[in-house]
Amino acid sequence: MAQMNSEAARIGDLARSGERMVERLRRQAFLPDSRKSLEVRFGIAEVASLLGCSTNRIRTAEEDKRLPPPPASEIGRRIGYTISDLLNMREVLDASPVRGPSDDPVIIAVQNFKGGVGKSTVTTHLAHYLAVAGYRVLVVDCDSQATTTTLFGFNPHLYVTQEETLYPYLSIEPTQADLMYAVKETPWPNVHLIPSNLELFDVEYELAASGADGNSVLVTRFRKLKAGLLDLSRNYDVVLLDPPPALGTISLAVMQAANALLIPLAATTPDFCSTVQFLSMMHQVLEQLQSAGVEVSYNFVRLLCSKFDNNDPSHAMVQQIMDSAFGPTLLPVPIFESAEISHAAMRMMTVYELEKPIGSARTHKRCRANMDEALGQIEQLVRKGWGRPLVTNAALIEDAAA
Numbered sequence: 348m349a350q351m352n353s354e355a356a357r358i359g360d361l362a363r364s365g366e367r368m369v370e371r372l373r374r375q376a377f378l379p380d381s382r383k384s385l386e387v388r389f390g391i392a393e394v395a396s397l398l399g400c401s402t403n404r405i406r407t408a409e410e411d412k413r414l415p416p417p418p419a420s421e422i423g424r425r426i427g428y429t430i431s432d433l434l435n436m437r438e439v440l441d442a443s444p445v446r447g448p449s450d451d452p453v454i455i456a457v458q459n460f461k462g463g464v465g466k467s468t469v470t471t472h473l474a475h476y477l478a479v480a481g482y483r484v485l486v487v488d489c490d491s492q493a494t495t496t497t498l499f500g501f502n503p504h505l506y507v508t509q510e511e512t513l514y515p516y517l518s519i520e521p522t523q524a525d526l527m528y529a530v531k532e533t534p535w536p537n538v539h540l541i542p543s544n545l546e547l548f549d550v551e552y553e554l555a556a557s558g559a560d561g562n563s564v565l566v567t568r569f570r571k572l573k574a575g576l577l578d579l580s581r582n583y584d585v586v587l588l589d590p591p592p593a594l595g596t597i598s599l600a601v602m603q604a605a606n607a608l609l610i611p612l613a614a615t616t617p618d619f620c621s622t623v624q625f626l627s628m629m630h631q632v633l634e635q636l637q638s639a640g641v642e643v644s645y646n647f648v649r650l651l652c653s654k655f656d657n658n659d660p661s662h663a664m665v666q667q668i669m670d671s672a673f674g675p676t677l678l679p680v681p682i683f684e685s686a687e688i689s690h691a692a693m694r695m696m697t698v699y700e701l702e703k704p705i706g707s708a709r710t711h712k713r714c715r716a717n718m719d720e721a722l723g724q725i726e727q728l729v730r731k732g733w734g735r736p737l738v739t740n741a742a743l744i745e746d747a748a749a
């Protein structure tokens with residue numbers, strides 16, 4: 348066997364030491380088993396605002412026993428309602444936003460070939476935002492880096508096997524005929540996850556090794572992923588796909604399987620330039636797919652600025668450049684760069700999972716309000732597709748002005 352020098356051998360030590368640290372972090376963040384728990388609670392005023400009703404309506408339903416009694420309070424502190432309580436209230440009080448039988452599920456690819464633009468952050472936050480809003484969500488981690496899987500509380504190295512990822516379905520020698528096997532419950536009752544781990548990358552290797560008939564293998568996989576997701580999507584309102592930051596088999600298959608596209612990018616010149624490259628590459632790919640007889644159609648395509656720093660004047664300048672280049676395709680409300688998001692990520696969580704602020708109460712509140720507003724833009728696009736847009740204050744003002 349060939350020798351490895353001591354510096355090269357150091358990489359193995361680093362990997363082992365890093366693995367031990369990941370596991371320590373995971374244990375701090377989660378319960379002793381492989382799942383984390385969800386501790387978020389909602390006060391009655393927050394529930395009323397989410398349901399679009401008065402607190403009295405909730406209290407009356409509790410008195411009438413249509414709803415269970417309010418959660419008991421600990422000494423000096425109200426415990427608040429859980430997400431399951433909230434979902435039950437939506438059912439009982441007829442405030443569920445789920446799609447009607449004739450509305451198509453929306454399958455959104457959160458895609459950009461540039462790495463680190465916030466794809467996984469947007470995917471997980473959007474999933475939890477939509478869950479609080481009462482939708483049924485499936486998240487599919489299509490990236491072998493498995494950031495989204497980690498943010499959902501699964502350690503991809505220890506608790507996810509290759510058999511639990513998309514691999515057995517997308518492999519050249521598939522061992523699964525549909526995707527039902529891969530759907531996992533998460534701490535959120537209305538969010539399911541198809542996890543990923545490093546071994547999902549074998550899908551890419553297999554294609555490279557398949558030689559001459561690579562193209563037909565590719566096209567077969569595109570059709571397969573689309574068919575499998577379409578089949579699963581019947582149980583959900585929104586399916587979110589988090590692909591890897593590269594143009595490979597899986598990214599191409601995701602592009603084709605989705606019926607909507609959300610492109611996150613930060614307000615920096617390198618992100619802007621890479622995104623322009625991504626768009627022109629995507630345009631070429633879509634034309635090639637079309638000429639190969641593979642149909643791609645999107646209900647909406649939008650760009651979302653995913654890390655906007657209010658205190659950095661260069662961000663405002665790049666935002667202006669993006670505005671003039673992309674027009675209304677760039678969603679008007681960006682996600683602000685916030686320590687609350689990166690701190691939550693350190694605990695392998697989204698800001699929707701924090702029971703209390705990590706930083707100051709003000710930072711937390713600002714971050715949540717901004718996240719709700721930015722992601723609300725996507726909820727609105729989903730609902731417009733179903734012909735049932737949300738009536739917002741802004742819409743009322745627009746209507747009044749018209």
Ligand SMILES: Nc1ncnc2c1ncn2[C@@H]1O[C@H](COP(=O)(O)OP(=O)(O)OP(=O)(O)O)[C@@H](O)[C@H]1O
Nearest residue numbers: 462463464465466467468592654683684685688692
């Ligand atoms: N709005 C934000 N505020 C603060 N930190 C953020 C924000 N958005 C993303 N981040 C941080 O930026 C880093 C990269 O984000 P993320 O992993 O979501 O990007 P990605 O596009 O999925 O990356 P990859 O290309 O590797 O898949 C993470 O550490 C994340 O916590």
Ligand SMILES: [Mg+2]
Nearest residue numbers: 466467490494
């Ligand atoms: Mg990612």
